[in-house]
Structure formats: structure tokens, C-alpha cells
Amino acid sequence: MAQHNGAEALRCENVHKTYQGGEIALKGVSITADKKEFVGLIGLSGSGKSTLLRCINRLVEPDSGKIFLGDKEITSLNKKQLKLMRRDIGMIFQEFNLINRMTVLQNILSGRLGYVPLWRSTLRKFADEDLEKAVEISELVGMKPYLHKRADALSGGQRQRVGIARALIQGPRLLLVDEPTSSLDPAIGRDVMKEVRRISKELGVPVLISIHDVNLALDFADRIVAMRDGEVISEGEAGEFNQKRLEDIYQYKI
Amino acid sequence: MAELESVIPKKSNLKRNIWLLAFALVFVWSVWGIFVVETKWSNVGTIAQVLRAIARFFPPNWGYVLELGQATFDTFLIGLLGTFLSLVLSIPVAWFAAHNISPFVPICYPVGRFIMTISRSVHEVVWALIFVAALGLGPFAGILALSLRSIGFVSKMTAEQIEDIDYRPIEAIRAAGGSRIDEILWGIIPQILPQFIGTAIFQWDINIRRATIIGIVGGGGLGLLFSIKMQAYQYSDATAVLVAILVLVLAGEYISTKLRSMIS
Numbered sequence: 099m100a101q102h103n104g105a106e107a108l109r110c111e112n113v114h115k116t117y118q119g120g121e122i123a124l125k126g127v128s129i130t131a132d133k134k135e136f137v138g139l140i141g142l143s144g145s146g147k148s149t150l151l152r153c154i155n156r157l158v159e160p161d162s163g164k165i166f167l168g169d170k171e172i173t174s175l176n177k178k179q180l181k182l183m184r185r186d187i188g189m190i191f192q193e194f195n196l197i198n199r200m201t202v203l204q205n206i207l208s209g210r211l212g213y214v215p216l217w218r219s220t221l222r223k224f225a226d227e228d229l230e231k232a233v234e235i236s237e238l239v240g241m242k243p244y245l246h247k248r249a250d251a252l253s254g255g256q257r258q259r260v261g262i263a264r265a266l267i268q269g270p271r272l273l274l275v276d277e278p279t280s281s282l283d284p285a286i287g288r289d290v291m292k293e294v295r296r297i298s299k300e301l302g303v304p305v306l307i308s309i310h311d312v313n314l315a316l317d318f319a320d321r322i323v324a325m326r327d328g329e330v331i332s333e334g335e336a337g338e339f340n341q342k343r344l345e346d347i348y349q350y351k352i
Numbered sequence: 353m354a355e356l357e358s359v360i361p362k363k364s365n366l367k368r369n370i371w372l373l374a375f376a377l378v379f380v381w382s383v384w385g386i387f388v389v390e391t392k393w394s395n396v397g398t399i400a401q402v403l404r405a406i407a408r409f410f411p412p413n414w415g416y417v418l419e420l421g422q423a424t425f426d427t428f429l430i431g432l433l434g435t436f437l438s439l440v441l442s443i444p445v446a447w448f449a450a451h452n453i454s455p456f457v458p459i460c461y462p463v464g465r466f467i468m469t470i471s472r473s474v475h476e477v478v479w480a481l482i483f484v485a486a487l488g489l490g491p492f493a494g495i496l497a498l499s500l501r502s503i504g505f506v507s508k509m510t511a512e513q514i515e516d517i518d519y520r521p522i523e524a525i526r527a528a529g530g531s532r533i534d535e536i537l538w539g540i541i542p543q544i545l546p547q548f549i550g551t552a553i554f555q556w557d558i559n560i561r562r563a564t565i566i567g568i569v570g571g572g573g574l575g576l577l578f579s580i581k582m583q584a585y586q587y588s589d590a591t592a593v594l595v596a597i598l599v600l601v602l603a604g605e606y607i608s609t610k611l612r613s614m615i616s
Contacts, residue, residue, distance in 0.1 A: 155527055184529035195524035199542045208538055212529020219534050261524075268528055 106166075107133045107304040108154070108272055113163030115149055115328075123149040125328040126163070131272075131304045131321075136295055138319030138336070139308040142348065146328040147308035151274045154306070155187045156180055167272060185212035188265030188303075190294070192277035194257040198250040202241055202260050205249050206232045209264035228267075235263045239293065255286035262294060266301070273298060275307035279314060287311075291318045312344055412591035420577070424596050427573030430491050431560040431604070434498025438506055438559075439552055441499060445507035450514035453540070464511070471504030480566035494571025498559050509551045513544040546615050553615075557608035564597045574600070 108131040115124040123146045131137045139147045152158035154165055156172065165172045167186065175183055188209070196205050210228050211219055218224060224232075236242045239259040244252065249260060258278060265273060275294060279287030295318050298305045309315045315322060316336050324332040324347045332339075332347055397405070414420075448454055449464025479501050483493035522539035530538065567575015574597050581590040 157523060157527055181529045181531065184527060187527070189524070189527040191520065191524060193520055195520035197521045197538060197542055198518075199545075200538075208525060208530075209528050211525055211531075211534045211538065216531075216533060219530075219537055264524065264528070274527075 106130050107135070107168065108306065109166045110150070110154065111164045111166075113150065113153055113165065114161045115146075115153060115158060116161055123328055124153065124160070127325070127328070127330055129306075129323050129330060129333075131306055133304055134299065134302050136298060136305045136318065136320045137307065138315035138322050139306065139325060140310065140312055140315045140322055140347070141325035141331075143310060145325040147310075147325055148276055149328075150325070151189075151276050151306065151308055154272075154274055155184050155189060157189075181212060185268055186271045188268045188270035188273045190258070190261050190265050190273065190275040190278050192280050194254075194261045194281070196249040196257055196260055196264075199248065201246050201248055202236065202252070203229075203232055203245040205260050206236060206241075206263045206267055209267040212268065231267055232263075235266050238266070238297065239263045254282045255290060258282060258290050259293070262290075262297070266297065270303055273303050273305045273307075275305060275309075277308055277310065279309065279311060288314065294318075312348075408587045409591045411588060412595055413586070413588040414592055416589065416592075420592055420596055423574045423577040423593070424600055426491055427563045427567060427575070427597075427600060428560065428604075430494045430498065430567075430571065430573050431556060431563040434495045434563065435502060435552065435556040435559045437495060437499035438502035438555065442503050442507035442510060445503055446510035446514060449507060450511040452515055452517075453536070464507070468504045468508050468511075471500055471502070472508075473504075474501070476501040476562045476566050477569055480569050480571045484570035489570040489572070489576070491572035494563060494566050494573065497566050497571060498562055501562065502555050502559060506551055506555055510544065510548055513547045514540060517543045549615055550612050553608050553611050557604050560604040561601055564601070 108129075110127060110129050113124050113127045116122045127146065127150055129137070129150075139150065141147055149158055153160040154167075154172065160173060163173065167183065170183065172180070172183055197208060200208075204222065207222075207224050207228060210224060210232075214224065214228070233242065233245070236245055239262050241256065241259050241263060244256065249257060252260065258281075261278075273294070278290055278294065282290060291314055294305065294307070297303075307315075307319065309319075316339060319336050322332075322334060322336050322339055323330055326347065332343065396402075445464050445467050447464075448460040449468060451457065451461060454460045454464065476497055479497035480494060483496045487493045487496070517540055519539075521543075522535045525535050525539050563571070563573060564575045564578075567573040567577070568579045570576065574593055578590055578593040578597075581587075581593060
């Protein structure tokens with residue numbers, strides 16, 4: 099078991115998950131991510147990457163194992179504590195998960211819902227400082243000109259930028275990114291990866307990103323964790339992954 | 353030929369003929385029951401008498417147009433308020449009866465479904481008779497009757513829309529630390545609101561029609577006026593009421609169609 103040290107932002111210890119119906123998704127996964135580290139989770143679909151990400155913020159409840167963010171154990175939190183903890187973990191989704199009928203601004207602000215009291219959520223009336231932050235972050239991801247456009251009027255790349263902005267306005271200590279490029283054209287997917295990496299380095303936020311496109315993972319991640327059938331099968335600096343090693347991981351000629 | 357029949361077997365017409373025969377028998381039996389046994393032909397007048405009876409309804413009497421206008425307005429308001437009340441009452445019913453957000457499925461879900469079924473299976477005239485008996489003649493009984501009758505449809509449509517929502521935005525709200533209420537306010541309501549408004553307008557249109565009918569059994573407005581005129585043998589007055597009903601219903605339908613095309 100990895101010793102706890104101050105440089106680790108995220109630590110998962112021996113996480114197991116079996117879905118109802120008997121599908122075993124995770125068979126004792128242990129990983130860590132250092133502060134400011136950009137970690138790419140690679141592996142075939144069905145290898146457990148998305149489940150692992152969702153166990154970290156407990157959108158999927160792990161069966162056993164421990165997960166720490168900093169020195170707080172996420173897996174032992176009660177419902178109320180979990181909600182507070184989730185504010186510190188931004189998530190970016192494969193299919194953007196935006197509220198289609200709302201504007202870019204409202205979608206970005208929805209990242210603040212964990213902070214605001216019920217009346218503000220009901221009236222959709224946010225404090226000026228939240229609005230200022232939303233505008234600032236929209237500029238960071240290049241969406242400032244579209245603040246009042248409805249989310250369903252945007253292109254895929256723009257939607258993912260809104261998704262990124264929504265995660266950032268939480269003020270996260272960790273970003274979980276689930277296949278951010280799979281719903282996008284290759285060139286736009288690459289732009290989005292660039293953007294996520296730039297921002298994470300700028301803000302000093304560690305990133306755990308699941309990505310089945312090996313080339314993108316190698317180009318952007320500091321460290322690679324490879325999974326197969328719910329287990330970590332290989333792990334190391336991105337530069338250490340040569341063709342031979344990747345072919346072993348994917349059991350396929352690349 | 354034999355080869356063709358092995359691929360496409362000839363169908364027997366026996367079954368179809370039995371059905372046709374059964375249908376013909378039921379039809380003859382019905383006609384016999386209604387027109388031979390039940391009708392007292394001695395009470396039915398000659399064609400001339402029938403025409404004369406119809407002629408008493410013409411021309412419509414517009415001499416009491418103010419009273420008529422008041423009744424038309426009442427019926428309009430009964431339809432509007434009945435619909436509005438039903439929308440409010442439908443929200444908790446839909447919440448209970450939508451399987452995916454029902455607060456406690458084993459109890460709340462069947463309760464919600466039961467309210468829906470009762471509301472829809474009791475006719476608006478029966479609801480009106482119940483409330484007229486409980487509250488006396490007038491618009492208030494009509495409004496309650498309409499709203500109770502409408503809960504079923506509105507809540508059923510709304511519950512189905514809630515069950516069909518896209519969960520992805522809800523997942524995002526949950527991941528950001530949002531509460532269950534945030535999920536409903538930001539994830540569910542924006543998704544179902546346009547359909548809910550469409551359902552409401554559709555129901556309002558129907559309720560204008562219903563408001564005239566339940567008026568006849570005491571729910572107020574044009575229907576009540578119509579039954580009063582008929583009982584007083586003031587047939588040309590009654591015709592004016594019918595024209596007013598026609599105009600109101602057509603206007604309602606026109607507005608409803610316009611509004612619904614605006615939201616979609």
C-alpha cells in the first residue's frame with residue numbers, strides 16, 4: 099500500500115466495484131496522482147476507466163477500498179459531507195452533460211450549485227462574485243462571446259469548453275475527465291486536450307483523464323495508467339510507453 | 353400452382369365469415385332493440401311536427417346579450433381557473449407517479465397512479481354533480497370539478513415526460529455537489545417545461561368545452577343558462593346560448609393552436 103505523503107493529491111487503494119447484475123468493473127485498483135500531475139487512464143472500453151473516475155466522486159458507489167483526496171477519505175464521508183467534497187472535484191464528461199435549454203452562462207453557473215443556498219438555486223440568481231467568476235472563466239476557455247447563447251445552439255467543441263468552464267468554476271482541487279474527445283472531431287478533440295492541459299497547469303490542478311485514444315494520451319499526459327478488465331496492468335511516465343508495451347496493453351498490433 | 357401454395361398457403365375464410373356473421377347479428381339485434389321494442393312510435397310526431405318543433409329555436413334571441421356575455425365570460429373563467437388549479441394539483445401527483453423521482457416508490461408511486469386513474473375514469477359531469485351536491489350551484493363547483501377531472505391527464509403526461517428525461521445534465525449537477533432539489537430545478541424542470549406548457553394549453557382548450565357541459569348540471573356559466581332557458585321553454589334564447597358556446601369553443605381552439613405552435 100502506498101505510503102501517504104504530502105505531494106499526493108489523489109490516492110485510490112484497492113478499489114472494488116461489481117455492478118448489479120454481476121458485471122465486475124473494478125478488481126482492486128490502486129492509483130495515485132500527484133499535485134499538478136496530468137494522469138492518463140488508457141485501456142479498451144469496458145476496462146473500468148469510467149467506473150474508476152465515477153468511484154472517486156462516488157457517482158458510482160465503490161464496494162470496497164479507500165479513496166483519499168489530500169488527507170480526507172472520500173469513501174468514509176456521509177451524504178452531506180460527500181456533497182461538500184464533490185465541490186472540490188470538477189468533472190468533465192464525454193457527452194458534455196449540459197442543460198440544453200439554458201444559456202452558456204447558466205450552464206457555467208450550474209457548477210456553483212454546490213455552494214449556493216436553495217433560494218438562489220430556485221431563482222437562478224447568483225451573487226455578483228459568482229457572475230464575475232463565470233465571465234472570467236468563460237474568457238479563459240474562449241466562450242465569452244457566447245455567454246447568452248443556448249447550449250443546444252453550440253458546436254461540439256464549444257459545448258465541451260462550456261463543460262470545462264463549469265468544472266473550473268467549482269474551484270476544484272482535482273479534475274476528473276471522462277473521454278473528453280470521443281464525441282468530437284479529431285482536430286477539435288486535440289484542441290480540447292490542449293486546453294485542459296494548459297488550464298490544469300496554469301491553475302495547478304491535478305487531472306485524471308480517461309482516454310482510449312493512445313496517441314492523445316501519450317502526447318498530453320505526464321503519466322499513463324493502463325487498465326484491462328478492471329485491473330491496472332501497466333503504469334509509468336508517458337515517455338516509457340513504447341510500441342511494444344502498448345501492443346501488450348491492447349493485445350493488438352498498432 | 354401446388355408449388356406456390358406450399359410457399360404461400362391459401363388462407364381459410366371461415367374465421368372471417370364467422371366474425372362477419374356475428375357482427376351482422378349484433379347489429380340487427382341492436383336495431384330491433386332500439387327502434388322496435390324501445391321506441392313508442394305513437395309519441396313521435398309527423399315530419400311536419402318535428403320541423404315545427406325545430407323552428408321554435410329560430411331565430412336566436414339576442415335581446416339579452418349582456419347576460420349572455422356575462423355567462424360566456426363565466427364559462428371562460430371556469431375553464432381557465434379549473435385548468436390552473438389542475439396544473440398546481442398535478443405537480444405533486446406527477447412527482448409521486450414518476451418512477452424515477454418518486455420520493456418513496458412502494459407507497460408514493462401507487463398512490464400517484466391511483467389518483468390519476470380516479471381522476472380520468474370519473475366523467476366531468478359526475479365530478480360536477482358531486483361538487484354541486486357538496487357546494488351548491490355555481491362556478492366554484494364547476495372549477496373544482498374541472499380541476500379534479502384534469503389532474504389525471506396533466507399528471508400522467510408530466511410523469512411520462514419526467515420518466516423520459518436525459519440524465520446527463522443531472523449527473524453533472526450531482527458531480528458538482530448539487531442537492532436533490534438542485535437536480536430537479538436545474539436538471540428536470542428545464543427539460544419538461546415546454547411540454548408541460550403544451551399540455552396545459554391543450555387541457556385548457558378541452559376544459560372550455562367541459563365547462564359548458566358541466567354548466568348544465570349546475571356548474572354555472574353558459575351551460576347553466578342553457579338549461580334554465582330550456583326548462584323555461586325559451587327556445588330562441590337557448591339558441592343564442594348555443595351560438596355563444598360555439599364561438600367560445602372555436603376561439604379557444606384557435607388560441608390553443610396558435611399558442612402551441614409558438615412554443616414548439
